[in-house]
Every structure is written in structure tokens, then in C-alpha cells.
Amino acid sequence: MVLYENHLPSMRDGNGDGIGDLEGLIAALDHLAELGVGGVWVGPFFRSPLLDQGFDITDHCDVEPVFGDLATFDRLVAAAHARGIRVIVDYVPNHTSDRHPWFIESRSSRTSPRRDWYVWADAAPGREVPNNWTSEAGGSVWEWDEGSGQFYLHSHLREQPDLNWRNPEVRDAMLDVLRFWLDRGADGFRIDVAHMLMKDPGLRDNPVDPHRGDNPWDIQHPDFAGQLHIHDRMHPDLHEELRRIRAVLDGYDGDRVAIGEIEGMDWDRWARYFGEHLDELHLPFAFRLIETAWEAPALAAVLGELDDALPEGAWPILALGNHDRRRLATRLGRPQARVAAMLLLTARGTPTILYGDELGLVDQDVPVERRRDAFARATGGVSRDPTRTPMPWNAGPNSGFSPADARDLWLPVCVEYQTLNVEAQRADPRSSLTLYRRLLELRRASAALTAGDWERHAASDDHVLVYARTAGAERCVVALNLTPRARTVDLGETGDLLLSTLLDRDGRAAGPVIELRADEGVLLRTGGAG
Numbered sequence: 205m206v207l208y209e210n211h212l213p214s215m216r217d218g219n220g221d222g223i224g225d226l227e228g229l230i231a232a233l234d235h236l237a238e239l240g241v242g243g244v245w246v247g248p249f250f251r252s253p254l255l256d257q258g259f260d261i262t263d264h265c266d267v268e269p270v271f272g273d274l275a276t277f278d279r280l281v282a283a284a285h286a287r288g289i290r291v292i293v294d295y296v297p298n299h300t301s302d303r304h305p306w307f308i309e310s311r312s313s314r315t316s317p318r319r320d321w322y323v324w325a326d327a328a329p330g331r332e333v334p335n336n337w338t339s340e341a342g343g344s345v346w347e348w349d350e351g352s353g354q355f356y357l358h359s360h361l362r363e364q365p366d367l368n369w370r371n372p373e374v375r376d377a378m379l380d381v382l383r384f385w386l387d388r389g390a391d392g393f394r395i396d397v398a399h400m401l402m403k404d405p406g407l408r409d410n411p412v413d414p415h416r417g418d419n420p421w422d423i424q425h426p427d428f429a430g431q432l433h434i435h436d437r438m439h440p441d442l443h444e445e446l447r448r449i450r451a452v453l454d455g456y457d458g459d460r461v462a463i464g465e466i467e468g469m470d471w472d473r474w475a476r477y478f479g480e481h482l483d484e485l486h487l488p489f490a491f492r493l494i495e496t497a498w499e500a501p502a503l504a505a506v507l508g509e510l511d512d513a514l515p516e517g518a519w520p521i522l523a524l525g526n527h528d529r530r531r532l533a534t535r536l537g538r539p540q541a542r543v544a545a546m547l548l549l550t551a552r553g554t555p556t557i558l559y560g561d562e563l564g565l566v567d568q569d570v571p572v573e574r575r576r577d578a579f580a581r582a583t584g585g586v587s588r589d590p591t592r593t594p595m596p597w598n599a600g601p602n603s604g605f606s607p608a609d610a611r612d613l614w615l616p617v618c619v620e621y622q623t624l625n626v627e628a629q630r631a632d633p634r635s636s637l638t639l640y641r642r643l644l645e646l647r648r649a650s651a652a653l654t655a656g657d658w659e660r661h662a663a664s665d666d667h668v669l670v671y672a673r674t675a676g677a678e679r680c681v682v683a684l685n686l687t688p689r690a691r692t693v694d695l696g697e698t699g700d701l702l703l704s705t706l707l708d709r710d711g712r713a714a715g716p717v718i719e720l721r722a723d724e725g726v727l728l729r730t731g732g733a734g
């Protein structure tokens with residue numbers, strides 16, 4: 205399956221208020237079906253003040269009216285299933301909005317029956333706060349609550365208090381949330397910050413990390429990036445909770461999938477999220493790939509490490525971008541973004557495509573007064589809005605994202621929408637969209653590409669990344685020129701050239717020596733019929 209990351213407020217506006225919604229996503233399903241994806245990760249649509257794009261929830265079991273209602277969700281599931289597309293729902297277990305009734309009750313007094321549903325603490329002796337933990341949104345994770353005279357923990361915005369999963373009532377209430385959406389036909393979940401469910405009960409200080417401060421691939425506040433977050437996340441006790449989550453999914457019919465957002469820099473730790481008996485996450489994201497320098501030796505090493513670290517019987521999920529990062533085409537430039545598409549869709553794992561990446565969408569300037577992402581509010585905070593601008597559907601008013609008369613779009617449309625949009629690229633045989641569609645088509649038709657083994661090819665060098673995928677007699681070889689200069693590779697084998705990222709020399713015999721043009725990737729079948 206190929207997964208498509210939708211971003212609900214930015215995908216398609218179904219009712220003309222300028223904000224993408226579930227009705228709009230239903231209208232977008234034909235595009236997804238034509239692209240050939242097997243699943244859509246919807247993005248949060250629950251009741252929310254939308255300070256963190258819906259990851260700040262006031263009711264996990266209802267739809268934020270701006271996005272639709274439960275009946276629209278049901279229609280989305282039916283319409284997606286009718287097209288063979290699975291619906292993946294966000295599960296946000298770590299925190300709620302500070303306006304959630306649970307938190308309002310929890311903060312009402314120290315003796316509130318729900319006090320312990322969140323993490324409350326006093327300042328450490330001789331210090332101003334309980335410990336040194338820093339928030340992803342900048343500053344301390346601790347917010348003083350004047351009314352009840354204690355600090356509460358918020359790993360993100362101060363409006364996003366962390367739930368206390370050590371309290372069994374919290375856990376049970378949150379497991380019920382899974383059942384609610386599974387009963388409505390959800391095919392699985394993308395679990396938000398799955399590595400954060402449990403914290404060190406002693407609230408020990410995190411050590412300082414001198415190396416993480418300048419990670420150019422992630423949009424993280426420097427306050428956050430400066431620590432090794434070993435006590436506020438990745439606590440060993442969280443694995444038991446992941447097993448409980450998995451057990452709920454396993455109790456349902458069909459293949460209900462648990463996909464997890466986790467911290468992914470260390471392969472051993474990443475592998476642990478599958479569970480010792482493959483009884484935790486089906487698919488923990490391998491973010492290390494996003495954070496690797498776009499150079500052949502580094503990428504070859506990381507893909508090899510991933511393969512080595514993967515437990516027997518487990519399967520990886522891959523992404524080269526998401527709603528929290530700079531867009532792929534912004535990071536690499538459009539010519540290399542096409543090469544990246546070939547990598548993502550031919551490497552070993554379930555690829556995840558961020559909406560708009562199939563068009564080569566780049567980050568857009570979002571003027572300060574139009575920003576939505578409250579993470580940018582802290583000093584030094586970076587807005588993720590430039591990545592999250594509306595999907596350009598056509599060259600018409602509001603780029604077809606919203607009806608022509610809609611005012612006040614959620615975020616500004618892409619400046620190039622008159623040429624860069626779904627309709628224009630559908631009609632263009634050399635467009636980025638056509639490349640994605642072809643790649644998905646070839647992938648579906650090939651056992652080697654969907655499920656085969658991965659191996660670094662001997663022809664891989666400092667400039668060209670070469671690897672092979674094999675299943676039985678079928679063998680595919682991928683050669684990616686990661687540079688803006690022509691390169692020659694000697695594969696030592698011949699085959700059919702199934703696809704070039706430039707889409708102009710497919711379906712001919714090729715090899716053993718291949719002349720790659722600047723920023724060109726090619727896919728060959730060198731063995732078996734596929």
C-alpha cells in the first residue's frame with residue numbers, strides 16, 4: 205500500500221468557508237484513486253480550537269464543525285472504501301486541549317477526581333520549575349496554574365496539557381477512543397508522538413545535547429533541540445501501552461493498522477517499536493531517512509542500516525516529508541524532488557506521500573498576519589504554515605481549492621497555481637504528477653518493488669545511488685543521479701528501462717552502461733517478468 209498524507213484544512217474546501225474539510229476530501233478521492241494510493245491518512249478533524257492544526261483536542265470522539273460531522277466522516281469511509289482506499293485516522297493520545305472538559309476539571313482543584321489525569325508537579329527545591337524539560341514549541345514544558353497552585357506539563361503548546369497515562373482511568377478512556385473510530389470503520393491510526401506516552405515518574409532532568417541544535421531537516425524550536433529527551437519521551441514503560449493499543453486493533457476484523465510517529469534517530473530504538481513479539485506498532489515511521497543528507501553514500505548507508513535493523517517479519521514505513529517539515533521540493537529543488545519520488549516509491553517499505561508533493565509543491569511565504577501555527581508564537585519558533593498551504597487543483601479562482609466566491613482562505617494559495625495544479629499536471633505527460641502515477645503503477649505491478657528484498661548495488665558510488673529489489677526471479681535495479689551533472693554507471697547487467705524520472709525514454713533495452721543525465725533516476729527490470 206502507498207499512503208497519502210492529507211492535510212485536512214488544506215486539501216479541499218467543500219462548503220466555501222475557505223477551510224478544507226471532510227466533504228472536500230470526499231471530492232478529492234478521485235484524484236487519490238487516479239494517483240493509485242491505497243490509504244489516506246486524514247489528519248486531525250476532531251473538536252478543537254485549532255491552535256495546533258487540530259492536534260489540540262477538546263473531544264476525541266466528535267468532528268470539529270468546521271470540518272464536517274460524524275455523518276460526513278461515515279460517508280468519507282464509504283466513499284474511500286468504494287475506491288479501495290483505506291482510511292487512517294489520527295490518534296492523539298499524549299495530550300488534549302486545555303479546553304478539554306477533562307483538563308478543565310483537572311485544574312479546578314488539587315482534589316479534583318480528575319486531578320491525576322494530567323501531570324501536575326511542584327517546583328523542584330531551589331528551582332523555579334519542576335525540571336529542565338523543554339517543549340517542542342519552545343520554553344519550559346511547565347506552565348504555572350495560578351488557581352490550583354501547581355505546574356502542569358505540556359510537551360507542546362501551553363494549551364496542550366499532557367495526559368497522565370500512568371493513571372489507568374486515562375488509559376481506559378483513551379483506548380475507548382480507538383474503539384469509537386474502529387466501530388465507525390477506520391482502517392487504522394497514525395498515532396501522534398507515540399514515543400511520548402510515558403514519562404520518567406521521578407521527573408529527572410534531561411541531559412544537554414550539544415549536537416542536535418542545528419538539524420536543518422526538522423522544524424524544531426532550538427530550546428527543544430538542545431536536549432537529549434530521554435526522560436520526557438522514549439520511556440521503556442510506553443511499550444506496554446503500545447501493546448494495549450495494538451490489542452484493541454487486533455480485536456477487530458480486517459487489517460487495522462497502527463502507524464506510529466516516533467523519535468527515529470537511533471535504529472535499535474526504532475526497531476523496538478515493533479514490539480519484541482511484533483505486538484506493538486505495525487509501522488513506526490523511520491524519520492532518519494528524512495534527516496539524512498541528500499548524498500548517495502549517506503542514503504545508501506541509511507537504507508542499509510534500516511534493512512539491517514528491521515526485525516524479522518516486520519515492515520518499514522517511509523516518508524521524505526510531512527506536515528512538520530520543509531517540503532521536499534523546497535529542500536532538494538524540483539529536479540531532485542523527482543529523483544526523490546523514485547527513491548521513495550522504489551525503496552523497501554510503505555511510502556507516504558505528503559499532499560502536494562506529487563505536484564512538486566514548494567513552501568509558500570505566509571505573511572505573519574496570516575499565520576495559523578501557534579508553534580511560531582514563541583521567540584525563535586518556526587511556523588510550519590509554509591508547508592501547509594492549500595492544494596492547487598486548477599488555474600481558476602482560489603486555485604479550485606475553494607469556490608470562486610470564498611474569501612479568507614485558511615492559508616494563501618501557491619503563487620504558481622496557474623501553472624502548478626492538478627488539472628494542468630494531469631494533462632502533461634512529463635509532469636511530476638504523471639511521474640508519481642507511473643511509479644505507483646509500476647510498483648503495484650511488481651512483486652519485487654512492493655515486497656521484494658533490498659540490496660545496495662555494487663555500482664553505487666559517490667554521486668549515483670544504485671540498489672536492487674528482488675522477489676523470486678524478478679529483479680529491479682534503480683539508479684539515481686543525485687547531482688546536477690551527467691554521470692555514467694556500469695551496472696554490469698542489462699534489462700528493460702521501465703521508467704526515467706524525465707519520462708522520455710521508457711520501455712527500451714538498457715545497460716550494462718547507463719548514461720544518466722543531470723538529476724535523472726531510472727528504473728530497470730533486469731530479471732524476471734514481474
Ligand code: NOJ
Pocket residue numbers: 256259260296360396397465527528
Ligand atoms: C506531532 C505532529 O506531527 C505535530 O504536527 C504536532 O504539532 C505535535 N505532534 C503535537 O501534537
Ligand code: CA
Pocket residue numbers: 217218219220221222223224225270
Ligand atoms: Ca470548508
